Amino acid sequence: MQLDQAQQIIDAAVSPMGDGPLNEQALSKHLHPLFSRVLARNESTNEIYLANHSLGRPLDMVSEVVQTALDGWYTQLDGVWNEWIDARNRYRSQISSLLRWDDDRAIAPKTSAAQGLRAVLNALPTTRPNVVSTRCEFDSIDFVLKAYDYKQRASLRWVEPDAQDLMQPDTIIDAIDDSTDLVVVSMVCFVTGQVVEGLDRIIAKAHACEAMVLVDAYHAFGVLPMDFRALDADFIIAGNYKYTRGGAGACFLAINPRHLSQTGGVPEHGTLFPLDTGWFAKHNPFAYSRDDDPAYASGGDAWLEATPPVLTYYQALPGLMLSNAIGIDRLRAYSLDQQQTLVEALTTHGVHPRVLQHRGAYLLIETEDGRAATQQLKAAGVNCDARPLSRSDRWAIRLCPDLLNTNDELETAAQRIAPVLRGI
Template sequence: MILRHYARRGRIALSFVEPRADGWFAADDLLAAFSKGVDLAVVSQVVFNTGQVFLELPALIAAAHAAGARVLVDVYHSLGVLPVDVAALDADFAIGGSYKYLRGGPGACFLYLHPRHLDGSLTTLDTGWFAKREPFAYQRPDPPQFASGGDAFLESTPAILPWYQARAGQVFTLAIGVQRLRAYSLLQQQRLVALLRERGVDADGGTRERGAFVIIRDAHAVELALVLQERGVHGDARGSYLRLCPDVLTTDAELVAAAEIHAAVRADRNI
């Protein structure tokens, strides 16, 4: 949405690579877009609606760099789900937050910059007073004098409580380990997919090319999500994709109940 807004205001020229008919993005389509010449390529490591994992991400980043582009990786749906190493990926930038799989609640989000971009050669369009070289001097030099390193990208006065709230989720994730969380998530997804299919519901999830949630593709996904929430099954919908995400605390009995309630809702509504 932010990029679209910038494009409408003439700040950037924006183009999109669309998914194919099955809803998945093809690496070849992104590679073709890079070859046309771009300044910044924005790629999600895990796609928010289908759960597609870009297994080809290292090759995509390398190709973008070879074409002269910088790469911003969205890790919202991969951080805490998959082992994420932005340094190994050689990503220029990464954005993420704690409110999803790091179990930290809203408000604690971040921007990662590769060390090669900390020399002051890049500036951002939007900053706050914390980005000043001397924020507490209460001066307004013109042109602005930005802080060194990543501090030049800071916004205004940050909320402090969300960062303390987020720490518990980070400590939990580090204590358990992302590899163990991933393995358990895949087992839960596979169990839920099997339970749904036993009841005639076509679902996908639990494979290495998918993120942390099970999807059910249905034209009535938004309606289904609302009805399921009324009956105690808390999923959500993104377009025609219903998303169900078992958590580490989700019991097997809850997975069985979710499948039974889902099948009953479809039967009641003749979906």
């Protein structure tokens, strides 16, 4: 299936739903047929999938789109490159739309969020930057920062959450001072799903101290309406395997245009420029010139690297197109409705989830033993996961409904969850 055809099919499914709020009847009629493969799995396994925050469910067309990308290789050999690069450009464009960003080239595709973080750390003007980050960052980010700290390629200052495992913006703000070079902070914390309020104040403080801010938006991308220009972060990292249903390996680094050169060329010493690079980031890659100094491409292309992993773009595009076609505002409103339905069903069955006022796409249930709980829940027919909380010995079970979960399913999930958690 060609990408244009994929877009047409998605548009034809979304437009009959109108512009109003999403509702289950319209979703079942118009959108669920695009997911027949994963929905068929529901029937055969009797499992209720509430791990949508972990690995999003793919549209049927993903495998057909990827197949077409591969077919082009067989039939056109090196003539396929134009199509592959076109897919990369569409990928950048779909992501920039979700960030309400008008410069597609400010999006540098990456294969992981960690790769985006490393690209920024290595690009900073100082060789041992002072970094402020929090104990609530995802393991990949946490590990990269610790490795840099250990190798004395960064000096870390860690900010702790409060006794309720919540990040308080003022503790981050207080940790930033004139010695800070970079702040690394999540928009939505991965364990609790807390939306970190006051990011604007954190960013303003960092900028007042001439520090840059990298926002990890993995649990916000495709969930919360975002506006990169208004946010004014220097960098955003995120990826597609969760809410935008794009599978593994399809991530990105977004670079604020104030860090991009209009003309490209050889950067000044002591400025921000990427070392995680390759010939796709060269000023004129197909000139094959070998100047002594590195002349970078203009704009965000300077942050491209070497020959790109083209199939990841095909794999991620259908989900991105769907998210853009529906619109994040409507997806968010529907997600909050579904969460409310699940909260009420759980409460009726005697289970009291922890409902944060400012939260992303999932609910929490605290438990002593997250591993045992999720194993038993899976055996009872509810697929979810759990992560350890950082301030206590307890775990947070994470439950995330999505467009494919019906209200009946949420009620059944609550019925299945209650006896399991009462027994733990």
